[in-house]
Amino acid sequence: MTVTPFPGTAAALDREATFGAVSTAPVFDIEKILASIDTMAAQRPVAAQIVSVANSDDTSAKVLSRILASDIALASRVMKLANSAYFGMRGRVTSLQFAVTVVGFTTVRTMATVALTNLDDESRLPENFWDMTTSIALAASSLAPRFGERSQDSLCLGLLAQMGAALLHHNDPEGYEQILAEEPTFRGRRTAETRRYGINSLRLTSVALEQWGFPASMTTPLNAVDDYQSIDGALLRASFEVASRLTTDDYEEVPIVRLTCGRLREDDIVPVLDLVRADADELRRAMLGEVAPEDSDDWVI
Numbered sequence: 001m002t003v004t005p006f007p008g009t010a011a012a013l014d015r016e017a018t019f020g021a022v023s024t025a026p027v028f029d030i031e032k033i034l035a036s037i038d039t040m041a042a043q044r045p046v047a048a049q050i051v052s053v054a055n056s057d058d059t060s061a062k063v064l065s066r067i068l069a070s071d072i073a074l075a076s077r078v079m080k081l082a083n084s085a086y087f088g089m090r091g092r093v094t095s096l097q098f099a100v101t102v103v104g105f106t107t108v109r110t111m112a113t114v115a116l117t118n119l120d121d122e123s124r125l126p127e128n129f130w131d132m133t134t135s136i137a138l139a140a141s142s143l144a145p146r147f148g149e150r151s152q153d154s155l156c157l158g159l160l161a162q163m164g165a166a167l168l169h170h171n172d173p174e175g176y177e178q179i180l181a182e183e184p185t186f187r188g189r190r191t192a193e194t195r196r197y198g199i200n201s202l203r204l205t206s207v208a209l210e211q212w213g214f215p216a217s218m219t220t221p222l223n224a225v226d227d228y229q230s231i232d233g234a235l236l237r238a239s240f241e242v243a244s245r246l247t248t249d250d251y252e253e254v255p256i257v258r259l260t261c262g263r264l265r266e267d268d269i270v271p272v273l274d275l276v277r278a279d280a281d282e283l284r285r286a287m288l289g290e291v292a293p294e295d296s297d298d299w300v301i
Helices: 010-019 030-043 045-053 061-068 072-082 096-103 105-116 129-147 151-160 163-171 173-182 186-197 201-211 216-224 231-247 266-288
Strands: none
Touching: 030 045, 030 105, 030 163, 030 201, 045 061, 045 072, 045 105, 061 072, 061 096, 061 105, 072 096, 072 105, 072 266, 096 105, 105 151, 129 151, 129 231, 129 266, 151 216, 151 231, 163 173, 163 186, 163 201, 173 186, 186 201, 201 216, 216 231, 231 266
């Protein structure tokens, strides 16, 4: 599927009004972008195998940990996450199989997807990508029970939500940097993305996850974020709001009750803001494999 605003259309005219008429919007071929990820997969075969088998009914923690052990960098990240404050097991997870059990198959699959799509290479990402992403993920995890969702699954949704933005940035770095400069808010960026590419970043994330067999529980919220009447997108909207309040200078807050179809009030997110402030940096280090002084790399399969 190739998408681009054609000259003379309303979308193209809107894009010119936003970005100016000098630059030309690139032709954006979704299949080509997804195919490029398949090319990346050839360079990370272990991560690719994990994405493929982690959702299989006959996959066990023992099998998954043995596959994971073949990629030392990825295995170390899973170990760091299992020993993080988020899972409450600091220093007690010493085997990779136990780590897989602690964090869960969906989380391991999420971390493998991060590796496959080069989200662990900050040099290729928009500025502050992981500050935003870990804030979204922790907020989603914390608020999940209020929406009848599992905290661990919502953590994974938050970790992958911005994958589409990274893919757009990979393939059009100058154009996407222009969007970031012009649009400080997530919703404004999604509008600008649609004008420039014919698709927004959350929808692109959804397309990619659908292709890789992720469940509808991961893709439906991504497609419902901008429908303020839809409860399906409420948790992710609230999570983006929490992240924006913590990471965006001079941010104009949106009432949380409006974003969540009345499910939350402002008092409900005060402890969430405190939790994200406290834990976001450790989660970021675990996802990127950064070593803190207290970390240990002594573990077994």
